[in-house]
Amino acid sequence: MEAAAARNAIMEFFQNPPSPSTLFNAYASLSASLMILRSTPNPIPPPIRRFLWSKIQNYFFTYRGRSLAIIIIEESWGAERNLLFDAAKVYLPRKVSPGSLRQVKMGKIPSQKNIAVGLPEEENIVDFFRNIKVTWRLISVQTETKPGNPGNRSFPFQKWHFRLSFDEKNREEISSDYLQHVLAASTSLTQEDRELKLFTHQPHYNPRWTSAYLQHPASFDTIAMDPEMKQSIIDDLDRFLSRRDFYKRIGKAWKRGYLLYGPPGTGKSSLVVAMAKHLKYDVYDLELSSIHSNAELRNVLLSMPTKSILVIEDVDCYEEVHARSKKVKKIKNASKTLENMKIPLHLMEMGKRPACTLSGILNAIDGLWSGCGEERIFVFTTNYKDKIDPALLRPGRMDMQIELSYLKPSAFSVLAYNYLTLRDGGHPLLEEIESILQYTEVTPASVAEQLLRSDDVDVALEGVVNFLKRKKMEEVNDADDEGSAATPGNSKRMKLSEN
Numbered sequence: 124m125e126a127a128a129a130r131n132a133i134m135e136f137f138q139n140p141p142s143p144s145t146l147f148n149a150y151a152s153l154s155a156s157l158m159i160l161r162s163t164p165n166p167i168p169p170p171i172r173r174f175l176w177s178k179i180q181n182y183f184f185t186y187r188g189r190s191l192a193i194i195i196i197e198e199s200w201g202a203e204r205n206l207l208f209d210a211a212k213v214y215l216p217r218k219v220s221p222g223s224l225r226q227v228k229m230g231k232i233p234s235q236k237n238i239a240v241g242l243p244e245e246e247n248i249v250d251f252f253r254n255i256k257v258t259w260r261l262i263s264v265q266t267e268t269k270p271g272n273p274g275n276r277s278f279p280f281q282k283w284h285f286r287l288s289f290d291e292k293n294r295e296e297i298s299s300d301y302l303q304h305v306l307a308a309s310t311s312l313t314q315e316d317r318e319l320k321l322f323t324h325q326p327h328y329n330p331r332w333t334s335a336y337l338q339h340p341a342s343f344d345t346i347a348m349d350p351e352m353k354q355s356i357i358d359d360l361d362r363f364l365s366r367r368d369f370y371k372r373i374g375k376a377w378k379r380g381y382l383l384y385g386p387p388g389t390g391k392s393s394l395v396v397a398m399a400k401h402l403k404y405d406v407y408d409l410e411l412s413s414i415h416s417n418a419e420l421r422n423v424l425l426s427m428p429t430k431s432i433l434v435i436e437d438v439d440c441y442e443e444v445h446a447r448s449k450k451v452k453k454i455k456n457a458s459k460t461l462e463n464m465k466i467p468l469h470l471m472e473m474g475k476r477p478a479c480t481l482s483g484i485l486n487a488i489d490g491l492w493s494g495c496g497e498e499r500i501f502v503f504t505t506n507y508k509d510k511i512d513p514a515l516l517r518p519g520r521m522d523m524q525i526e527l528s529y530l531k532p533s534a535f536s537v538l539a540y541n542y543l544t545l546r547d548g549g550h551p552l553l554e555e556i557e558s559i560l561q562y563t564e565v566t567p568a569s570v571a572e573q574l575l576r577s578d579d580v581d582v583a584l585e586g587v588v589n590f591l592k593r594k595k596m597e598e599v600n601d602a603d604d605e606g607s608a609a610t611p612g613n614s615k616r617m618k619l620s621e622n
């Protein structure tokens with residue numbers, strides 16, 4: 124009865140607010156009472172105080188007549204990413220109405236026309252489904268990683284989850300139909316006009332991947348390469364996309380590996396971008412040096428969503444993947460050097476940073492765990508294919524090996540069109556350039572650089588001709604030097620000068 128009277132008094136207070144002077148007097152006497160209370164020992168023990176306070180809160184501030192149902196959607200589900208969480212991240216920004224929130228995130232990137240609204244943390248986002256009100260909230264909890272990494276340091280670790288609340292009586296409808304609707308809507312939004320992203324792995328942090336929009340302008344239209352090879356890559360990607368049931372039927376994980384190899388500046392990175400744009404997949408760029416164990420590599424791969432491309436660039440730079448015969452030779456040489464330097468091998472080993480092993484990499488792309496997270500593409504790039512252990516290159520791991528070579532005449536016509544809008548036969552110098560290219564080794568990057576030097580078509584093409592002639596002369600001189608260095612007299616001279 125007394126509590127009901129107090130509630131009525133509170134309602135009365137809000138409906139007929141008192142005058143400012145009455146409020147001021149009440150505030151003054153309340154402050155005085157609190158000062159007196161604070162100076163005397165509190166007679167109620169803290170646990171009882173907390174219990175009473177929660178009862179008071181429940182009584183006065185809970186809306187009667189309905190109870191809330193809560194669903195928590197965490198970032199990961201077991202060891203894998205939670206697709207529902209990812210779907211909500213795509214779906215919800217469209218539901219944010221900036222006017223109704225205390226704090227909103229807004230931003231714009233060069234490739235977007237409009238200012239975008241981001242997903243705010245710790246704010247209620249309201250959505251309606253068949254007239255049912257659903258309130259979403261993105262919540263982050265900061266913890267620390269367990270030490271166990273090199274240096275035994277702990278790192279900040281942030282975990283996110285969504286908290287959905289709605290009327291209990293709609294539980295059935297929300298947990299099945301509504302969540303299915305969120306999944307479906309996010310899929311169509313993803314396919315529609317989503318900007319592709321480039322993710323980089325950041326060790327010891329959560330999220331494990333940070334992203335930026337993929338702004339690289341390359342596409343299959345702009346890549347200068349043999350037209351037949353280009354078409355065969357596009358066909359291979361399309362076949363991969365359409366073969367979900369096929370992979371299931373033959374009992375293989377739905378994934379494909381590509382090795383892109385060739386000299387620097389021949390378009391390996393550009394081809395990765397073109398593949399991502401064609402498939403509409405995000406790119407996950409992984410530096411193996413940031414991985415400190417096989418278990419970490421497996422967890423990093425599991426934290427990638429489906430429909431993604433994992434790229435390990437310049438894979439030959441990691442000793443872990445070197446051909447075993449070369450590795451053994453290297454270790455033998457290293458131990459000989461250590462012997463000469465009188466440094467015991469175990470001291471050298473102590474300074475070595477822990478890393479994943481070749482077998483860890485093979486298992487990650489082709490082992491038991493590779494089946495988790497389907498619709499994945501692995502791309503490794505290298506300038507030196509022969510340095511890589513053949514185990515990594517066998518079909519099933521690297522299903523297609525693509526050589527990006529020096530510029531061929533047929534590929535030059537793509538550059539001529541892209542840079543100068545010149546079609547075949549569109550300029551007298553094109554023929555000369557294409558004939559020099561047949562016997563000169565230049566990268567598409569270096570010719571592209573020449574084409575950029577002038578807007579005037581004649582000047583730009585003359586620049587290319589001169590550049591190619593210079594390159595050819597250098598090649599001839601180098602060959603002459605090698606030839607004369609190989610003659611007996613010269614080798615003697617070299618030996619003498621070495622001594």
Ligand SMILES: Nc1ncnc2c1ncn2[C@@H]1O[C@H](COP(=O)(O)OP(=O)(O)OP(=O)(O)O)[C@@H](O)[C@H]1O
Binds near residue numbers: 346385387393568
């Ligand atoms: N095949 C190509 N077609 C069109 N442009 C190219 C091609 N190859 C290189 N380029 C130009 O050269 C630049 C560098 O190319 P890219 O980074 O793709 O080469 P890369 O083979 O990955 O080199 P690296 O091995 O040094 O990483 C590109 O931004 C592009 O402008």
